[in-house]
Amino acid sequence: MTQSTASAVRIRPATSTDAAALSSLAAATFPLACPPHTTPEAIADFIAKNFGVDHFEAYLADPDRILLVAEAPAPAADADDDGGAPRLLGYTMLVGGEPGDPDAARAVTARPAIEVSKVYALAESHGTGTGAALMRASLDAARAAGAATAWLGVNEENARAIAFYERHGFVKVGDKHFVVGGRVEDDWVMEHSLAAVPSPVG
Numbered sequence: 001m002t003q004s005t006a007s008a009v010r011i012r013p014a015t016s017t018d019a020a021a022l023s024s025l026a027a028a029t030f031p032l033a034c035p036p037h038t039t040p041e042a043i044a045d046f047i048a049k050n051f052g053v054d055h056f057e058a059y060l061a062d063p064d065r066i067l068l069v070a071e072a073p074a075p076a077a078d079a080d081d082d083g084g085a086p087r088l089l090g091y092t093m094l095v096g097g098e099p100g101d102p103d104a105a106r107a108v109t110a111r112p113a114i115e116v117s118k119v120y121a122l123a124e125s126h127g128t129g130t131g132a133a134l135m136r137a138s139l140d141a142a143r144a145a146g147a148a149t150a151w152l153g154v155n156e157e158n159a160r161a162i163a164f165y166e167r168h169g170f171v172k173v174g175d176k177h178f179v180v181g182g183r184v185e186d187d188w189v190m191e192h193s194l195a196a197v198p199s200p201v202g
Contacts, residue, residue, distance in 0.1 A: 009089065012071065013066070014067035019060060021088050022069070022088070023052055025120070026056075026091075033161060036157075038181065038183075045181060064095060065094065066094040066141050067094075070133060072088075097113075098111075111148060115150075116135075131164060139194065148195060149195075151191045153178060153189055154190060162190075171191060172188050173191045175188060176189050
């Protein structure tokens with residue numbers, strides 16, 4: 001199977017017609033971010049309560065949310081081509097406004113703030129540049145929306161995600177909690193200033 005390269009992936013704003021595809025993508029990618037001790041039952045319950053087609057229809061209709069998707073390159077046309085839409089490889093969701101979590105609100109240092117609420121890519125896309133392309137586009141969208149800072153929560157045991165966020169300029173500014181399946185998980189609050197910085201000299 002040939003994987004997409006960063007240059008071939010297309011990042012675009014999600015539309016109302018993406019709701020079903022986003023629901024399927026969320027169901028496939030959410031388990032990748034869960035701590036190893038999270039039970040399948042807890043994961044399935046969280047997906048059912050947060051990632052249904054109706055949930056994404058509401059997210060897409062919310063003016064305070066920005067959803068971006070990464071599309072696979074369109075296949076070459078041939079006699080068997082069914083004309084289907086390009087497959088989604090990943091997505092992000094940004095949520096504007098005051099952080100709803102009180103611990104995050106205390107930790108985030110600037111306003112207006114925007115939360116990078118979801119950053120997910122299919123496992124097959126890891127290491128292809130899809131996630132990096134999504135994050136760059138998300139930070140650009142956050143700046144365009146007028147945010148002074150972007151923040152996110154990430155499970156303290158998710159070393160891969162933490163390293164990814166650090167590579168993109170996020171730093172730990174605090175801690176918060178996240179409940180999955182009735183279990184309280186410990187999250188880092190990480191922040192990325194969106195203020196312009198001088199270009200390095202030399």
